[in-house]
Amino acid sequence: MTTDTTTLGTTVLDARGVTMRFGGLTAVRNVDLTVNSGEIVGLIGPNGAGKTTFFNCLTGLYIPTEGEVRYKGNILPPKSFKVTAAGVARTFQNIRLFANMTVLENVLVGRHTRTKEGLWSALLRGPGFHRAEKASRERAMELLEFIGLANKAEHLARNLPYGEQRKLEIARALASEPGLLLLDEPTAGMNPQETRATEELVFAIRDKGIAVLVIEHDMRFIFNLCDRVAVLVQGEKLVEGDSATVQGDERVIAAYLGEPFEDAPGDEEIAEVQAAEAQADTTTDAAPGKENDR
Numbered sequence: 264m265t266t267d268t269t270t271l272g273t274t275v276l277d278a279r280g281v282t283m284r285f286g287g288l289t290a291v292r293n294v295d296l297t298v299n300s301g302e303i304v305g306l307i308g309p310n311g312a313g314k315t316t317f318f319n320c321l322t323g324l325y326i327p328t329e330g331e332v333r334y335k336g337n338i339l340p341p342k343s344f345k346v347t348a349a350g351v352a353r354t355f356q357n358i359r360l361f362a363n364m365t366v367l368e369n370v371l372v373g374r375h376t377r378t379k380e381g382l383w384s385a386l387l388r389g390p391g392f393h394r395a396e397k398a399s400r401e402r403a404m405e406l407l408e409f410i411g412l413a414n415k416a417e418h419l420a421r422n423l424p425y426g427e428q429r430k431l432e433i434a435r436a437l438a439s440e441p442g443l444l445l446l447d448e449p450t451a452g453m454n455p456q457e458t459r460a461t462e463e464l465v466f467a468i469r470d471k472g473i474a475v476l477v478i479e480h481d482m483r484f485i486f487n488l489c490d491r492v493a494v495l496v497q498g499e500k501l502v503e504g505d506s507a508t509v510q511g512d513e514r515v516i517a518a519y520l521g522e523p524f525e526d527a528p529g530d531e532e533i534a535e536v537q538a539a540e541a542q543a544d545t546t547t548d549a550a551p552g553k554e555n556d557r
């Protein structure tokens with residue numbers, strides 16, 4: 264799946280040797296990861312594997328103990344608002360909207376890194392301020408159209424259904440006009456329809472020329488969506504490749520034992536298949552992990 268609007272292959276994000284230690288605990292160990300323009304890259308791994316910690320290292324919330332992170336060739340500054348200004352936006356695992364502000368106001372907040380008008384201009388409310396404010400509102404409304412919330416621009420964020428609140432978070436992140444969007448579990452708590460809509464939204468974002476790096480536990484979502492998937496286990500990158508490669512990798516299957524993929528067969532089905540295979544004197548073509556191939 265490619266996009267017409269970007270040149271595939273230009274490195275947007277380049278994380279090298281990222282390590283994050285908390286006292287004696289190494290949450291992320293020597294992780295390399297690149298995201299190229301036009302790509303949607305997935306980051307998966309069991310609970311506590313270090314995925315969010317890695318995101319925090321990419322977005323200036325944490326300063327990695329070792330390693331460096333470059334965005335379009337430049338080392339990212341160790342402050343989250345500067346990272347956003349540089350072109351990297353993110354959403355969080357837990358919704359962080361301004362609940363008592365309107366939908367439109369939430370998106371306008373996300374635009375502050377792109378608004379040139381300073382404090383004095385805002386206080387004096389001169390013509391420059393009014394022009395900038397009008398342009399910001401127009402852009403925010405465009406984004407709300409794009410994610411399908413324009414008709415709720417004046418609603419309070421707290422009154423939106425859960426799935427729409429998550430969408431609004433994405434719109435707010437997009438308001439900073441990023442070149443790279445990091446999504447931390449965007450479908451957590453969503454029903455299947457909302458998840459499918461989010462999938463379409465992420466494709467549409469990619470088609471606008473924004474590269475995407477996404478953490479998600481929903482394997483079907485990840486494998487449908489991503490051009491490339493990296494697997495973190497206990498802070499280390501275990502495997503990286505396209506969806507088919509990662510789904511078929513026995514180390515990945517082993518890492519997820521006890522936490523099966525959605526729709527993965529239950530123990531009974533596995534036992535049945537194994538018994539049938541043993542009986543049928545099968546060749547090695549019946550590869551382990553095939554059951555997860557969709």
Ligand SMILES: Nc1ncnc2c1ncn2[C@@H]1O[C@H](COP(=O)(O)OP(=O)(O)OP(=O)(O)O)[C@@H](O)[C@H]1O
Pocket residue numbers: 285288290308309310311312313314315316317
């Ligand atoms: N600020 C912190 N201080 C100390 N330990 C931390 C901190 N943040 C994360 N950790 C630890 O680092 C490890 C990785 O946690 P992290 O939240 O990055 O995992 P994760 O892969 O995102 O998990 P999940 O899928 O459950 O969100 C865990 O052992 C966690 O307890």
